[in-house]
Amino acid sequence: MIDDVTEQLRRFNRSFTQRIGVLDDSFLGAGRPLGQARLLFEIGMGHASLLHLRHRLGLDSGYLSRLLRELEHDGLVDVVADPDDGRRRVATLTDAGRRAWADLDRRSDDLAARLIDPLTDRQRDELASALATADRLLRAAAIGFDVVDPASEEAVAAMSAYFGELDDRFTDGFDPGDTLVTDAPSMRAPTGSFVVARSDDDVVACGGVVRHDASTGEIKRMWVHADWRGAGVGRRTLAALEAEVARLGYDTIVLDTNAVLTEAIAMYGRAGYTPTDRYNDNPYAQRWFTKPVG
Known part of the structure; x- marks a missing residue:
């Protein structure tokens, strides 16, 4: 039907x-x-x-x-x-x-x-608004997800944009240090993965999966471009990363975030994540979550 x-x-x-x-x-x-x-x-x-x-x-x-x-x-x-x-x-x-x-x-x-x-001026404004919304939502629906090398140019650019946003939003700023280089091996097969989301030829979201322990995969570096928030891209990116956790053979997912990232915290709650105790020494983490795979 x-x-x-x-x-x-x-x-x-x-x-x-x-x-x-x-x-x-x-x-x-x-x-x-x-x-x-x-x-x-x-x-x-x-x-x-x-x-x-x-x-x-x-x-x-x-x-x-x-x-x-x-x-x-x-x-x-x-x-x-x-x-x-x-x-x-x-x-x-x-x-x-x-x-x-x-x-x-x-x-x-x-x-x-x-x-x-x-059309009248009012009708033209209405049409422009409707077309802009339709274009954004249809482009969001057509976004594709690919696993790429975390050291690739597009992956580094996406993570750099993510780090820049954290630096703007965190009260005391954010210093990634050399994590772009040191974290890359952990986000490669066979124990990890890095995913980018593309609209046309532009990367609009990303995220990585790393091994936390033998049965647990951790989602890290999840980012959605500001222009694409509110169009369901974050939810789909999270689902793509969860699929990678399952593909890599883990039974449980963990992730952390900062308290100022309220949109992310709300999305994790809607996606079935539950709060858990601190499981790492990330100095910027203030909230920790877990979810079973499947």
């Missing part, structure tokens, strides 16, 4: 795709179908490695290669080695491609203006 949200989303998709011309052979009258136009626009937004394009647009490598060949054939795109990393390839716009991009951008603005022209 289709629920109300699913039916409303399907109705919106049918209405919106018709109004923006998704089914037209020439999207926005620019002379190319939607797939080519969308890829051209994304390349024009900045540094575009082929890996980034695949993640950003959700395309398999075969379809992406075909679209790129078509744009190259039309003289709009060049695919070259990345000057920063010769192992990767990047797509860049030619002079003709930049002109086509500007034309596509103008046509997109014109279409959006025509769509909202009949």
Whole structure:
């Protein structure tokens, strides 16, 4: 049975795709179908490695290669080695491609203006708010989780953002010392794990699992980007970390936090964690929790 949200989303998709011309052979009258136009626009937004394009647009490598060949054939795109990393390839716009991009951008603005022209100022504000909420929630629903090396660039960047936030929020600040380096081995297989959550190609949350003892895994370094809080990303990140604890063969989960992190404490309570005695010597920990696996 289709629920109300699913039916409303399907109705919106049918209405919106018709109004923006998704089914037209020439999207926005620019002379190319939607797939080519969308890829051209994304390349024009900045540094575009082929890996980034695949993640950003959700395309398999075969379809992406075909679209790129078509744009190259039309003289709009060049695919070259990345000057920063010769192992990767990047797509860049030619002079003709930049002109086509500007034309596509103008046509997109014109279409959006025509769509909202009949609306009053109040209706426009209502539409903008509704679209922003829909975009945020749909992007949150599409977030994917991956296990990565805790010493990787994206993992270090996420943990550094987490440490920076703790330094801002803790009364006496936060000094991570050299934990970015010293903790990395404990968050690798076979006894540990490090997980990142991605929206498109951006890391928006992270967390690690380490061995506490033979039967207990500890969740550490759990962080959610401020822009994504309130969209269920924290709950899903915690669930992904719990799944890693189970996969690694532990029977019990423990974690600690600071008393100022009230949102985290509330989330742990909703997720079934119960307060427990201090189990470590973390000088910043003021609350300790436990939960059985499963």
